[in-house]
Amino acid sequence: MIRSLAVLAAPLALAVATVPPASSPTPPAPGGSTPTASGPAPTPARTISELLALGRPIVLAHTGGEQAYPGSTLYSFGESVKAGADMLDLNVMLSKDDQLVVQHDGTVDRLTDATGEVVSMTYAELAKLDNAYWFTAHCEACRDAPAGDYVWRGVRTGAKPAPPGYSPDDFAIPTLDQLIARFPGVPLNIEIEEEGDGLRTAKVLADVLARTNMLDRVVVTSFGDEVNAEFHRLAPTVTMSPSKGPTVQWVLGRIPLPDGMRILQLPQAYNGLEVITPKQVADAHRAGYLIWVWPNDAKLETLDSYRHYVAMGIDGLNINVPADGVRALTP
Numbered sequence: 001m002i003r004s005l006a007v008l009a010a011p012l013a014l015a016v017a018t019v020p021p022a023s024s025p026t027p028p029a030p031g032g033s034t035p036t037a038s039g040p041a042p043t044p045a046r047t048i049s050e051l052l053a054l055g056r057p058i059v060l061a062h063t064g065g066e067q068a069y070p071g072s073t074l075y076s077f078g079e080s081v082k083a084g085a086d087m088l089d090l091n092v093m094l095s096k097d098d099q100l101v102v103q104h105d106g107t108v109d110r111l112t113d114a115t116g117e118v119v120s121m122t123y124a125e126l127a128k129l130d131n132a133y134w135f136t137a138h139c140e141a142c143r144d145a146p147a148g149d150y151v152w153r154g155v156r157t158g159a160k161p162a163p164p165g166y167s168p169d170d171f172a173i174p175t176l177d178q179l180i181a182r183f184p185g186v187p188l189n190i191e192i193e194e195e196g197d198g199l200r201t202a203k204v205l206a207d208v209l210a211r212t213n214m215l216d217r218v219v220v221t222s223f224g225d226e227v228n229a230e231f232h233r234l235a236p237t238v239t240m241s242p243s244k245g246p247t248v249q250w251v252l253g254r255i256p257l258p259d260g261m262r263i264l265q266l267p268q269a270y271n272g273l274e275v276i277t278p279k280q281v282a283d284a285h286r287a288g289y290l291i292w293v294w295p296n297d298a299k300l301e302t303l304d305s306y307r308h309y310v311a312m313g314i315d316g317l318n319i320n321v322p323a324d325g326v327r328a329l330t331p
Helices: 048-052 074-083 123-127 176-182 198-211 225-234 244-253 278-286 303-312 322-328
Strands: 058-061 087-094 100-102 188-192 218-222 263-267 290-294 316-319
Touching (some): 058 322, 087 176, 087 198, 100 198
Parallel strands (some): 087 188
16 A cells, blocks of 8 residues: 555644733743733634634644744744634643643753753743743754844843743743633644653643633644543543544545544655645545645745645645745635
C-alpha cells in the first residue's frame, strides 16, 4: 500500500483567547493563577458549533502562531487574537506536580534558556523560564542569530521591558487555567501529549474543561489512540478529532471515522507522501468530514500557500502566521 501507517500518524491540535489582569509580575503560582497583563481585545467567544457554522474556512493559530510570535506563551496567543485568528491551537501535558501546562514540546530545550523534560519539573520551576529566549522572527529557535534578533529575550526576567499591554509573565510557560482565564470562551484546539502519564493528563484536562465551562468551546485530540479514547469516555460531549489509528485508516483506506468525529486534522505531507490533495478534500467532504490542515514545512507557511489551501476547499488553516491566514480569506 503506501509506506507504513506509522508515517502518516499526525493528528494535531488547534485553538483561541481575555480577562482582567492580576497585579503582581512575579511568576504565577501552581494551580492556574492568572498572570498580569491587559492583553488584546477579546475575539468573540463561540462554541464549536457556532465556529463551524461560519460558512468559511477558520484560522487556527498553531502553537500561538509560532513563526510570528514566541509559541506557547500568553503573548503569542494574545497577538494571534489581535491578528484575527478564530481559534487557538495548543498542546497540553502535566508538570511534575500535576499542573496542566501549555507547551508544544516535551522538553523546554527549544525555546527556553534551560533544558529538561516538562514532566520532570514543577510548575514553579517551569514558570521561571524565559519561553521566548531563542525566538527570532527569521528562523525557529536559531542558536546563531545576531543578539539583536532575539527581540523578546529577557522580557520574562525583567531585563527588557514588556510590550504595551503585556507583562513579563506573558513570556512564561502558561497553565491551561491561565490561558482560559485570559481568553474566556475563545475556542481552543487542544492536543493531549503522551509525555509522562497521558491517561492522567486526559483526566486532568476533562476536569479543567468542565470546571471552566469550556466543554462546548474546544476540540480535543491526541496522537495516542488509548489517550483519545479515554478522554472521550471522560468527556463524551466534547468535539474530538480522531487519533492516529482512525486518521490513518481514513487517509489510506477511506474507512469511516468513529461516530461523532468528523474533523480531520492533517499535515500537508508526511515522509514524502502527499496528504492534502484535491481528491482528499473532495472525498472528505463527500463523507461529511472537514479537513483542518497544518503545513508541516516552514516553506508552506506563506500567504500564497494559505490562499492555495482556501481555493482547494480546506475547512481550517492551523498555521504559524495567523495574520496571513486572515488575509488569505479576503477575496
